[in-house]
Amino acid sequence: MRNLMIIMSVLALIGCQAVPVNQPVHNAQSSNNPAVAFTVEDVGDGIYVHHGAHLDIDEGYQGDICNLSFVVGSKGVAVIDTGGSLKVGQQLREAIRKVTSLPVLYVINTHVHPDHIYGNAAFLADAPQFVGHDKLANAMETRREQYQKLNVRLLHADAAGSELVKPTMIVKDQLTLDLGDRTLALTAHPVAHTNTDVSIMESKAGTLFAGDLLFIERTPVVEGDINGLIAELEKLKASPAKQVVPGHGPVTRQWLAALNNAQHYLNTLLTDVRVSIKKGLSMESAMESAAATEKNKWQLFEVANRRNVNTIYPALEWE
Numbered sequence: 001m002r003n004l005m006i007i008m009s010v011l012a013l014i015g016c017q018a019v020p021v022n023q024p025v026h027n028a029q030s031s032n033n034p035a036v037a038f039t040v041e042d043v044g045d046g047i048y049v050h051h052g053a054h055l056d057i058d059e060g061y062q063g064d065i066c067n068l069s070f071v072v073g074s075k076g077v078a079v080i081d082t083g084g085s086l087k088v089g090q091q092l093r094e095a096i097r098k099v100t101s102l103p104v105l106y107v108i109n110t111h112v113h114p115d116h117i118y119g120n121a122a123f124l125a126d127a128p129q130f131v132g133h134d135k136l137a138n139a140m141e142t143r144r145e146q147y148q149k150l151n152v153r154l155l156h157a158d159a160a161g162s163e164l165v166k167p168t169m170i171v172k173d174q175l176t177l178d179l180g181d182r183t184l185a186l187t188a189h190p191v192a193h194t195n196t197d198v199s200i201m202e203s204k205a206g207t208l209f210a211g212d213l214l215f216i217e218r219t220p221v222v223e224g225d226i227n228g229l230i231a232e233l234e235k236l237k238a239s240p241a242k243q244v245v246p247g248h249g250p251v252t253r254q255w256l257a258a259l260n261n262a263q264h265y266l267n268t269l270l271t272d273v274r275v276s277i278k279k280g281l282s283m284e285s286a287m288e289s290a291a292a293t294e295k296n297k298w299q300l301f302e303v304a305n306r307r308n309v310n311t312i313y314p315a316l317e318w319e
């Protein structure tokens, strides 16, 4: 049994004070996610995971929709993803400080997506190594303007201070980080969910942090290469992991089934879009029909599945 540790974040309270009660509500976030508590799941063996809400980036996005983890070793702490804003990063940092006073040695980003990286700025004062894929710095720079606009449009005041913090330590292929009583083995993946995917294997509890290579509950997203993503999921099956932390969704020991579920969705999507193209159906029509058999298995299916078709259809046309 795992303890669900509820941490009343001091920063959340500060955040509440900063927002006048009579301020108009700009989006659906307030009703969906009252900023009263920042919860962290104690998975055991020094591993903690904050679960963001399953909200779409275009609907109710509040900067807190993915898993943010930290690993407490005997020498210090490694943070794995930091949230979509400085505010969320500060809440995570506060949660870490309630668990340990050991220094934050590493802040790892599993990939470039905005919900995973904009809390980095909250850890600048700790002077950790910021760790990411060889291609992460360039991907951050390329998307700087687009993401900044998105943050302002969707997060309003919460976008403030959410500066891009690029990696100071690069994973080209493999990289091992030492936390004292355990190591973290990082793998830089070929193009899959994005072109900047990193997974992390923690040695003491046998925990694989899969980043967005793996979604549980929430519809998998492919932005990079669907064939690459299916292949990387296959490779993860050889992992020595006892438990897996996905990029979105619950921590699981039934991780082989989770990898299979994600692969099944992606294979179905791939097959269906290929059939649509062969039949000469438009992308719009493929959006309606592709992977329809998977519809009831996943949250946020409509919007995520349409976006996936939009990504893969043009590439598959040229196969």
Ligand SMILES: [Zn+2]
Pocket (backbone or CB within 6 Å): 111, 113, 193, 212, 221
């Ligand atoms: Zn992502």
